[in-house]
Amino acid sequence: MADAAGPRQDEPIPDATVARLPIYLRGLVELSDDGVSTVSSVVLASLAGVNAANVRKDMSYLHAHGTRGVGYEVDHLIGEISLALGGGVRSPVVIVGVGNLGRALSRYDGFVAGGFPVAGLVDADPAVVGRKVAGNIVRSVEDLADLVAETGCTVGIVATPAAAAQVAVDSLVASGVSSILNFAPTVVTVPDRVDLRQVDLATELQILGYHQHHRAVAGRSDRATG
Amino acid sequence: MADAAGPRQDEPIPDATVARLPIYLRGLVELSDDGVSTVSSVVLASLAGVNAANVRKDMSYLHAHGTRGVGYEVDHLIGEISLALGGGVRSPVVIVGVGNLGRALSRYDGFVAGGFPVAGLVDADPAVVGRKVAGNIVRSVEDLADLVAETGCTVGIVATPAAAAQVAVDSLVASGVSSILNFAPTVVTVPDRVDLRQVDLATELQILGYHQHHRAVAGRSDRATG
């Protein structure tokens, strides 16, 4: 079963682990910046807000081994996690919908820092097309396929109103984008080959609202276990 | 209908179910607007992008019963879900950090529509304090406790840089806010009595990046298991 070149992840990494990798990476980079060279699972766990055994199991999925009695080598872990998360390849993104949210996202530093520079903006509104936002000229949504081809974008961000989201997603898919992050508050569908994640801002507050309400109604102190 | 005061949720609703309730609610409101009066679990499932059995089980946690052979009554479900999600109580929110993201969030229609009007904005930067953003005068972060007391905010949104996030969270907690939505790309901690949710924009892209990379490396078509 020994595999040729490339990452030798025989077994797939669980989704829950993948979702934690960026969090670990942030903590590790911080440690590295502070000159720390090794880290125990306990410390990394507290930086990431998870259980130490969870950290160790996650690292084992990456085949990122530590040293018993010592811990993990920070720079080595950074390398392994970065590799798993795309091997340091920069993936330019295109944002569809340049409203309040689209503008904020186009200026969001974290995207660039994370290896996802914003390479293009498109909007359906002719009044917005041609404007310069965060260093990019907004182009028509009709130019989307061209833009994707020119810039090599593989990731699309949808920041349109809900009513326009499915059309935006379809256009992105037709343009060849293979990963989509949808901020529009609606369920959209994509073909199997495309990966979709949903970020739903209002929903997040409603979930908080549930717990708040329930806490109030129940009135129980609900003591922390452990 | 003929029930005593207050929701009678004996058993807690699973987290995964709570997270889906807002999605169901959106679909149901849409159906109601279209004049549809009953809906089957299959249809609601497709609107929400989940499995039909999942819908039925979720509804059973709410004690929201349907009619066998017919389906669920749309307006009744809307009532039950709204009740579970806070009973229609409007919870004003305060946003800490009026940068790109904070401004976009303060203008986000979905919050108001979802029952979470933005009642105040604060920032640590004196150059921003006093400005009017989305109908609110930005106040100093030092006024946070006063603002929370005046407006009765119970929910805080953190949209500061990562370095300022824990301080912002601590201030919110000290001001009496009991639910916090953190957009800053860092892990923060809160006391047990406070509910915290994290929305991490860059992380979302990195997770997409993992799948993209892995798909490319593996190259396997990975046929859907219908």
Added chain:
DNA sequence: GTATGTGAATAGATTCACAGCT
């Protein structure tokens, strides 16, 4: 002594499959 690595135990969520009601 200290911290990893991991099998086993536990917990949580999803999906199946079908009995039961309309």
Added chain:
DNA sequence: AGCTGTGAATCTATTCACATAC
């Protein structure tokens, strides 16, 4: 016949606990 409601099965994820290595 059609659709709900739910026990059982399955899948996924977390946590424990300890043998193993440094």
